[in-house]
Each structure stands twice: as structure tokens, then as C-alpha cells.
Amino acid sequence: MIDQIPPLSDDVRKVVEDPARRDVLAALEVMDSEPDPDFDRLTRIAARLFGTEFAQVTLIDVDRQWFRSCFGVDGLSETPTEISFCAHTIAAVDRDHLVVLDMNQDERFKHNRFVVGWPNVRFYAGAPVTVRGQRIGTLCVLGTRPRESVDPDLIAQLIDMAEVAATLFSLKDEARVRARTAAALIKEEWRHALTLEAGKVGSWVWDVRTGEVSCNDTFRRMYELPEVGSIHVGQILDAHDARDRPLVEEAIAASFADGLDYNAEARVGKNGRWLTMRGRVYQRDAEGKPLIMMGASLDISENKQSAEQTRLLLRELNHRVKNTLAMIQSVARQTIKKNPDPKQFIEAFSGRLRTISDAHVLLADRDWSGVQLYEVLSSQLGENFIHAPDRAEVSGEDVTLPADHALGLGLILHELTTNAHRYGAWSGTNGIVAIDWEVLNAPVRGLSMHWRETGGPQVNAPNEAGLGVRLIERSLAKVLDSEVKLRFEPQGVAADIWVPLPLFE
Numbered sequence: 001m002i003d004q005i006p007p008l009s010d011d012v013r014k015v016v017e018d019p020a021r022r023d024v025l026a027a028l029e030v031m032d033s034e035p036d037p038d039f040d041r042l043t044r045i046a047a048r049l050f051g052t053e054f055a056q057v058t059l060i061d062v063d064r065q066w067f068r069s070c071f072g073v074d075g076l077s078e079t080p081t082e083i084s085f086c087a088h089t090i091a092a093v094d095r096d097h098l099v100v101l102d103m104n105q106d107e108r109f110k111h112n113r114f115v116v117g118w119p120n121v122r123f124y125a126g127a128p129v130t131v132r133g134q135r136i137g138t139l140c141v142l143g144t145r146p147r148e149s150v151d152p153d154l155i156a157q158l159i160d161m162a163e164v165a166a167t168l169f170s171l172k173d174e175a176r177v178r179a180r181t182a183a184a185l186i187k188e189e190w191r192h193a194l195t196l197e198a199g200k201v202g203s204w205v206w207d208v209r210t211g212e213v214s215c216n217d218t219f220r221r222m223y224e225l226p227e228v229g230s231i232h233v234g235q236i237l238d239a240h241d242a243r244d245r246p247l248v249e250e251a252i253a254a255s256f257a258d259g260l261d262y263n264a265e266a267r268v269g270k271n272g273r274w275l276t277m278r279g280r281v282y283q284r285d286a287e288g289k290p291l292i293m294m295g296a297s298l299d300i301s302e303n304k305q306s307a308e309q310t311r312l313l314l315r316e317l318n319h320r321v322k323n324t325l326a327m328i329q330s331v332a333r334q335t336i337k338k339n340p341d342p343k344q345f346i347e348a349f350s351g352r353l354r355t356i357s358d359a360h361v362l363l364a365d366r367d368w369s370g371v372q373l374y375e376v377l378s379s380q381l382g383e384n385f386i387h388a389p390d391r392a393e394v395s396g397e398d399v400t401l402p403a404d405h406a407l408g409l410g411l412i413l414h415e416l417t418t419n420a421h422r423y424g425a426w427s428g429t430n431g432i433v434a435i436d437w438e439v440l441n442a443p444v445r446g447l448s449m450h451w452r453e454t455g456g457p458q459v460n461a462p463n464e465a466g467l468g469v470r471l472i473e474r475s476l477a478k479v480l481d482s483e484v485k486l487r488f489e490p491q492g493v494a495a496d497i498w499v500p501l502p503l504f505e
Helices: 010-016 019-028 036-052 086-091 150-199 218-221 233-240 247-256 301-338 342-365 373-381 403-422 465-474
Strands: 056-058 064-071 078-080 098-099 123-131 134-143 199-206 212-214 262-267 274-284 290-299 392-395 432-440 447-454 483-489 492-500
Touching: 010 086, 019 134, 019 150, 036 056, 036 064, 036 134, 036 150, 056 086, 056 150, 064 086, 064 483, 086 123, 123 150, 134 150, 199 218, 199 274, 212 233, 218 233, 218 290, 233 247, 247 274, 247 290, 274 301, 373 403, 403 447, 403 465, 403 492, 465 483
Parallel strands: 392 432
Antiparallel strands: 056 064, 056 134, 064 078, 098 123, 123 134, 199 212, 199 290, 262 274, 274 290, 432 447, 447 492, 483 492
């Protein structure tokens, strides 16, 4: 008998499949949603008014009828649209309700499974639920006994209740949209807050009329403002260094008067940190007076320190270049006096020039902050002078040398090693050079270094001090209280070097 159910008529299916109606249904996002007590109250009231066993709020899609509320039946969530009574209700576009007094007498329904079988529906009354001009479902009542008639007042109340159901759908959709929008806004606010926090950006909004400033925690920390409570613009202005406050106030006045973007740099009085501030007036009254100003502040202390360090380094470099050129000119003049032959001059001068260059490279790599003694030694003795020295006995702990100390000591070691290779311990096969040093802390902190050559040719003291001797004795001339004692002992050249060191490396 169920197989004899006639299919939906073309008129009914046309309404059911209408894209505009289905778009509204999809936009409401109510299909397969959780039960709602508000709709359950409507169906309960409708069933009591009509004295029926069942009442429903239905939603109708192309292939299924889904129950938003179903009074009187447990566990029934949907049915095929082909056997839906309510599909005919929404299709009756010329009427605001549909009443079937006896299903057994209606060709459209007398073979329906819910008529010939459980729950044996005989009576039906339904009114369409219309949202945004589209009939998306119904509010209906169903009974197991046929009726002779229905009170028109009951039908009017059913229509009113269907309109209430439609209003509920609209209100709940608006609430859902608002909740989703609010959640998205909160998420976006958190994203912006985290971005500002990660970027260490202080953001602020200034109500010019009241003087109140809303700001994030980063901004409060920048100015060392209270962690909680309201902030007044006067507190922020007072937090600036007194030397910079006039510049800040002048920039604010220019932004108020001329509409220019607020742009200023100033120090915080308590901690001395540099801030850069940018802002703009975003709202004015009818007379053009500023109402709301918004902006951001950035801590640029590191940039300022870096710029200052760069300026110091440039001044230091300029000083060093002048001194180096003077040193090179002096070495060149002295070298050419002792070596008038061009070939001999180039050979003697190039080594000394290379030593100066190597020392400058080391100092430049460390921003002229100092060089390790091991690095100075390795430039003359080779990188493996500690673990695999070439006929050298070296002992002593590494120590940081200031720039002038490193440059002067480098020249001394260059002259000593050059002399040892040409005339001293390393000119033969058996000679050894012993280099040792220690850092003394009393009476004055300083480096005490000793150079001893043994096993080479017998040494005779020269009648006249040559260029190498003068360079050794004068290379530390710029280091106050330094001293170099050079001795020509028969067994080999010896040198005692003393260089004062800073108290802290």
C-alpha cells in the first residue's frame, strides 16, 4: 500500500526545490542542529490548544523533512520529503494554512505510511514558517482521530504561533551571527594584541576631551606607569624627560592644529630609554576640535645605542687611521734609511706593514674593544703555537689586550721573530725560543712577558742600535708606564716586556 503513495506533484516539488528558499534554509544553519527548548514549548502549546497527540516544527529540504521540534514522539528526527504532509502546506502559496480533517478521505495522503500504519494520523493542521520571505517549514498539529471541523480561532492562533516560530528562527540566527562575529572580533583583538606584544609596540587611544588614555601593557611598561587603573595624558607627559617634553607637546599641538601626523622621539625620565611615538587624530567635532587620537610607541633605545656606538667607532677609527698612517710613515722613513736598496726596503717594510695590518684586522673584527694575547702570538708563531710549536716553548694564560697594547706588542713580536729567523735561535736547526708571561695584580695590574733565545749562534751586542731595536723599544710608547728591556746575551737575545692592563677586561 505504501508503494502506491503518489509522488509529490510538480507544483509542490517546484516550491520545495526553489533555490531561493533553500538558500535561506542553508543560511540559517538550522538543519541537524541541537534540540531547542523554545521550539519545544511552541509544539507543546499547539498540541494542547488543538487537543492532539502530536505537534511539530518542521524544516523541509529537497530530500528530507527534518523536525526542529517533535512533541509526542521520541527518537523521530526526519522523514523523506515524499511522504511529508508539510511539503503540501508550504506549497499552498495562496493560503496561509492547510487543514486535512480526515487523511483517509484525501487522495494525497490516504496511502501514506503514517496514515495506514503507526501512528495512524487522521487529522492535520499546519501553518507555514516564513523567514526572509521564504517558506522554510511549518508549525503543525497531528491527531489520530478525524474531525468534522476546526474552530477558525484555533487556526488563527496556529498561524500566529507559526509567525512566532519564524521570529525565533530569525532571532536565533541573528544571535548566532553576533556570537560568531564577537568571537571573530575577540580572536582578531587577541591576534593584534599578541602581534603588538611580540613586536614590543605600545598602542594607545587618547580621549582628548577627558584626557583618559587607553593603552596596552607594553605601553604601560615603557613609561613605567601603574599596571592597573586608568591613565591620564598628564601622567604620560610627566613621564618624559624634562628636556624632551617641550618637543613632545609641540608635536601634539601641530597635529591638533594642522592635521599632521604626530611624530616625536623622547626619553623616559625614570629609565632613560628612548621612545619614538606616532599618532593621528581620528575624530574631530563639528568645529574641527580633536576628540580622539590614536597611535603607537616603539622602544628605540637599542637603535640609539647602536647609532651612538657607530659614531664612537667612527671617531675611534678616524683616530686609529691617523695614528696608523703616522706609524707607517715613521717606519717607512726609518726602514729606508737602513735599507736604501729598493729590494731590501720592500722586504723589510712589507713585513712590518703586514704586522700592523693584521693587528688592525683583529681590532676591527672586535669593534676596537681589544684583542686576545693568543691571537697576537698566533699571528707571528702560527695558529698551532700552543699545541704544536715550531721550536718554541710557550707558557701563559690568555688575556685581553687593549688596542694600543695589542698593536705595539704585535710589532715587538714581529721584530723579535724576524731577528730570530735571520740571526738568532731559529737561523739554525737547534735553537729554541722560550716565551712565557704572567699577569701580575700588584702593585699595578699588568702583563709581564719574557722572551729568551738559546741554542743559536753566539750573540754580540751591536755597536749601534738598528731600526729593529728602536722599534722594539719604542713600539709601546703610546702605552703609559710600559717598558721593554732588550738584552744581547751571548747565548741569545732576551727581552723583558711590561705592559699595564686595565683593572677589568
